[in-house]
Amino acid sequence: xxxxxFVEGVDFSLYFILAISVFFxxxxxxxxxxxxxxxxxxxxxxxxxIEGSWTLEIIWTVVPTILVLLMFWYGWVGYRPMLTAPDDAxxxxxxxxxxxxxxxYDNGKSSDTLxxxxxxxxxxxxxxxxxxxxxxxxxxRLKQDVVxxxxxxxxxxxxKLGRYxxxxxxxxxxxxxxxxxxxxxxxxxKFNTWLAEKQDxxxxxxxxxxxxxxxxxxxxxxxxxxxxxxxxxxxVGRSETIIVDGKEKTITVDADFIKHKLxxxxxxxxxxxxxxxMPKLPLSDDEISHIIDYVSTIK
Amino acid sequence: xxxxxxxxTTFYKAKKGIISWLFTLDHKxxxxxxxxxxxxxxxxxxxxxxxxxxxxxxxxxxxxEPHTYNQIFTLHGxxxxxxxxxxxxxxxxxxxxxxxxxxTDDVAFPRLNLxxxxxxxxxxxxxxxxxxxxxxxxxxxxxxxxxxxVRTGTNVTMSVVAAFVLGFSSILTGLNFIVTIxxxxxxxxxxxxxxxxxxxxxATSWIQLLATPVIGITLLMIVAERVFGVGLFDPSIGxxxxxxxxxxxxxxxxxxxxxxxPAMGIVSEIIPTFAQRTIFGYKAIAYSSMAIAxxxxxxxxxxMFTSGMSGPAAYIFSILTxxxxxxxSIKVFNWIATLYKxxxxxxxxxxxxxxxxxxxxxxxxxxLVNGALAADIHLHDTYFVVGHLHYVMFGGTGFAFFxxxxxxxxxxxxxxxxxxxxxxxxxxxxIGFNILYFPMIILGIMGMPRRYxxxxxxxxxxxxxxxxxxxxxxxSLIVLIVNLFVAARKGKxxxxxxxxxxxxxxxxxxxxxxxxxxxxxxxxxxxxxxYPNAKSSN
Ligand code: HEM
Ligand SMILES: [Cu+2]
Numbered sequence: 001x002x003x004x005x006f007v008e009g010v011d012f013s014l015y016f017i018l019a020i021s022v023f024f025x026x027x028x029x030x031x032x033x034x035x036x037x038x039x040x041x042x043x044x045x046x047x048x049x050i051e052g053s054w055t056l057e058i059i060w061t062v063v064p065t066i067l068v069l070l071m072f073w074y075g076w077v078g079y080r081p082m083l084t085a086p087d088d089a090x091x092x093x094x095x096x097x098x099x100x101x102x103x104x105y106d107n108g109k110s111s112d113t114l115x116x117x118x119x120x121x122x123x124x125x126x127x128x129x130x131x132x133x134x135x136x137x138x139x140x141r142l143k144q145d146v147v148x149x150x151x152x153x154x155x156x157x158x159x160k161l162g163r164y165x166x167x168x169x170x171x172x173x174x175x176x177x178x179x180x181x182x183x184x185x186x187x188x189x190k191f192n193t194w195l196a197e198k199q200d201x202x203x204x205x206x207x208x209x210x211x212x213x214x215x216x217x218x219x220x221x222x223x224x225x226x227x228x229x230x231x232x233x234x235x236v237g238r239s240e241t242i243i244v245d246g247k248e249k250t251i252t253v254d255a256d257f258i259k260h261k262l263x264x265x266x267x268x269x270x271x272x273x274x275x276x277x278m279p280k281l282p283l284s285d286d287e288i289s290h291i292i293d294y295v296s297t298i299k
Numbered sequence: 300x301x302x303x304x305x306x307x308t309t310f311y312k313a314k315k316g317i318i319s320w321l322f323t324l325d326h327k328x329x330x331x332x333x334x335x336x337x338x339x340x341x342x343x344x345x346x347x348x349x350x351x352x353x354x355x356x357x358x359x360x361x362x363x364e365p366h367t368y369n370q371i372f373t374l375h376g377x378x379x380x381x382x383x384x385x386x387x388x389x390x391x392x393x394x395x396x397x398x399x400x401x402x403t404d405d406v407a408f409p410r411l412n413l414x415x416x417x418x419x420x421x422x423x424x425x426x427x428x429x430x431x432x433x434x435x436x437x438x439x440x441x442x443x444x445x446x447x448x449v450r451t452g453t454n455v456t457m458s459v460v461a462a463f464v465l466g467f468s469s470i471l472t473g474l475n476f477i478v479t480i481x482x483x484x485x486x487x488x489x490x491x492x493x494x495x496x497x498x499x500x501x502a503t504s505w506i507q508l509l510a511t512p513v514i515g516i517t518l519l520m521i522v523a524e525r526v527f528g529v530g531l532f533d534p535s536i537g538x539x540x541x542x543x544x545x546x547x548x549x550x551x552x553x554x555x556x557x558x559x560x561p562a563m564g565i566v567s568e569i570i571p572t573f574a575q576r577t578i579f580g581y582k583a584i585a586y587s588s589m590a591i592a593x594x595x596x597x598x599x600x601x602x603m604f605t606s607g608m609s610g611p612a613a614y615i616f617s618i619l620t621x622x623x624x625x626x627x628s629i630k631v632f633n634w635i636a637t638l639y640k641x642x643x644x645x646x647x648x649x650x651x652x653x654x655x656x657x658x659x660x661x662x663x664x665x666x667l668v669n670g671a672l673a674a675d676i677h678l679h680d681t682y683f684v685v686g687h688l689h690y691v692m693f694g695g696t697g698f699a700f701f702x703x704x705x706x707x708x709x710x711x712x713x714x715x716x717x718x719x720x721x722x723x724x725x726x727x728x729x730i731g732f733n734i735l736y737f738p739m740i741i742l743g744i745m746g747m748p749r750r751y752x753x754x755x756x757x758x759x760x761x762x763x764x765x766x767x768x769x770x771x772x773x774x775s776l777i778v779l780i781v782n783l784f785v786a787a788r789k790g791k792x793x794x795x796x797x798x799x800x801x802x803x804x805x806x807x808x809x810x811x812x813x814x815x816x817x818x819x820x821x822x823x824x825x826x827x828x829x830y831p832n833a834k835s836s837n
Binding site for chain 2: 009012013014017018025031036046047049051052053056060068072074076077078082131134139148150152167171172176177178274276
């Protein structure tokens with residue numbers, strides 16, 4: 001059994017072409033090397049001028065034409081079913097942002113990894129919050145670009161129980177190669193139990209929940225180490241050199257600064273870190289104060 | 300063939316001093332200015348390649364931070380594409396040999412030719428300027444995809460201006476060659492008596508002239524968006540990122556043929572000379588160049604099969620892509636047939652030409668895989684593509700470039716290199732090259748995406764093999780270049796026509812005098828490769 005319903009078509013298209021390719025590569029190279037020795041100056045002191053042969057030209061135009069049309073055809077046949085998802089497909093929203101995938105289910109459940117029931121068509125509605133990404137599941141032989149402002153989707157059927165890698169295949173900046181997730185294919189009833197499990201955020205600080213949801217931690221650590229942006233550890237009260245309109249300025253990080261930064265992320269940037277990367281998040285004033293509240297606790 | 304021993308003034312000695320070089324109007328000197336610059340950038344680009352391979356030796360961090368890695372592959376791509384491979388064969392060997400092959404004394408517009416070198420130099424300064432100015436070199440990949448290229452803080456503007464200026468240099472070279480080929484062929488040489496290298500430059504020049512302006516305007520649009528906030532490609536200010544991809548590839552796909560066609564022209568020169576017989580299927584080779592250039596305009600969409608393309612568009616772009624394979628395979632078959640019943644001298648330039656065929660076959664055949672819709676969905680943006688593009692550009696065009704350098708070396712410098720060293724460097728380069736890139740094809744099929752600073756543990760083995768290949772490759776390149784460098788300074792004197800070639804450049808002295816020919820060159824009767832000593836076939 002193949003991991004997804006597209007593996008067979010993709011692999012056939014790939015190995016069909018590879019087989020023909022190996023045949024021609026080996027054949028042509030062998031003939032080339034044979035001629036090199038058979039018609040070397042020593043063996044064949046006098047060359048023969050042969051201008052060409054229209055018969056041969058026709059043969060080696062027609063044969064490759066037939067072969068490439070076949071290759072085209074199998075490529076199309078393997079690809080065509082990817083274009084339209086069946087109507088009964090289960091829809092899940094897949095959100096890509098620098099550098100995190102989030103999967104939102106219809107019942108409000110949201111998860112960092114994708115969990116799907118076996119043998120059921122799944123349709124991912126792809127949303128990007130910032131730049132281009134591409135959702136790639138090598139084991140399923142499937143990828144689709146996630147483009148901000150476009151409603152793209154992809155669909156597939158997981159046919160084999162197991163966990164498979166999800167990678168980002170379209171370059172998206174600094175931590176592109178760390179934008180990883182996975183898809184787990186499970187039995188139907190296991191899936192239903194998983195889906196029904198409530199995420200219990202009630203004991204969690206609401207600021208932390210918001211920060212997880214908005215992927216703050218894919219750029220900022222809480223342990224003082226450096227990632228894309230400065231660490232949150234002890235950030236409130238710290239003095240930082242920031243660059244505003246090309247001029248350096250030293251400030252002390254406080255609630256006002258954090259609020260301003262969240263609302264106008266590109267207005268300034270901390271010296272020594274790359275500018276232009278922090279996204280503008282749709283946060284209400286209340287949410288911002290929860291976040292500030294939580295950040296102040298990271299010591 | 301009489302070897303003229305009378306003293307004469309070579310183009311090197313005609314004028315002296317650095318100023319006479321920087322302001323030269325002689326096509327041969329312009330060619331050499333390009334050659335030295337291009338080799339320098341090739342070495343810089345290769346060093347960046349080595350750094351990447353070192354970083355990828357283990358998963359996790361080896362030598363640099365992710366951000367630096369991203370800047371390295373971008374700069375590597377920009378240098379290799381815009382400063383090395385696009386100008387390589389046309390600007391060096393086209394400039395030097397097109398007038399000689401046509402039996403004339405210079406290109407049509409010598410001043411424009413010098414100007415295009417100057418543009419190249421200015422463009423190169425901009426590209427390197429990103430190392431010093433602003434927040435460092437761009438980290439977008441050489442494709443500058445929006446909206447990341449609009450948002451990143453690195454110096455994208457300057458990189459893009461560099462590519463823009465270099466585009467103009469390329470346009471002017473193309474224009475110059477088209478006019479030269481139409482107007483300056485020696486009396487009696489019709490289009491069908493032109494050597495095939497001239498044909499391939501002709502097809503290339505049209506692409507340079509017609510496609511390059513599209514990338515120019517696209518890159519300016521990026522600048523407008525970054526600097527003035529005009530919403531063109533970034534959806535957050537009303538633009539369309541997929542539009543950018545179309546505009547980028549409308550140029551950059553035909554640009555692949557700017558890289559490949561001149562290389563095919565070189566191979567079409569080298570093989571008949573070393574087989575000492577006429578080329579098989581002259582017209583098929585000549586016209587297939589024009590066919591490739593023409594169809595090549597309509598296939599750009601195959602870079603975008605995963606960008607939300609509609610079914611019918613994908614269908615059409617895929618089928619057109621496969622059609623390009625036909626004229627390409629026609630060329631390969633004709634080259635092989637040219638060896639048949641030849642009287643073959645196995646010498647360094649021929650080895651490079653045959654290695655070109657081998658590598659280019661792998662590059663072309665993997666290209667077919669990418670052209671097939673189903674397979675491409677899996678392999679797009681993986682290391683399969685990185686392998687494929689290096690087989691085409693480096694294994695193909697790069698090898699042809701070094702083949703041309705060994706072929707025409709005695710003509711350019713009047714000296715001969717150490718062939719043993721050259722052949723050794725060739726053999727290790729071919730082996731190292733394949734160890735470096737074949738694993739990438741495997742990694743791609745396994746599912747490793749490109750532009751990855753770090754990778755999953757299952758990809759470790761082939762990455763390490765590839766890195767070892769990069770050491771062999773670069774060592775061979777150093778030996779190859781040092782060997783030629785030494786030969787240019789103190790090599791043995793070479794005869795005017797060491798390979799027994801019959802195209803016109805072999806009729807003048809080595810190195811050629813300032814105006815190329817002392818007396819009118821004689822066009823060989825019955826075509827440019829009609830070797831008088833060979834039997835005729837009927
Ligand atoms: C010593 C020789 C070389 C080495 C070791 C090397 C290595 C590499 C590697 C490892 C990458 C992939 C980076 C990534 O995706 O993370 C790459 C990309 C690339 N290389 Fe090379 N390369 C070499 C020579 C060349 C040559 C001769 C050319 C062209 C003529 C070339 C053109 C490119 C291009 C266009 C890219 C894509 C850059 C991008 O993704 O933006 N390379 N090279
Ligand atoms: Cu991404």
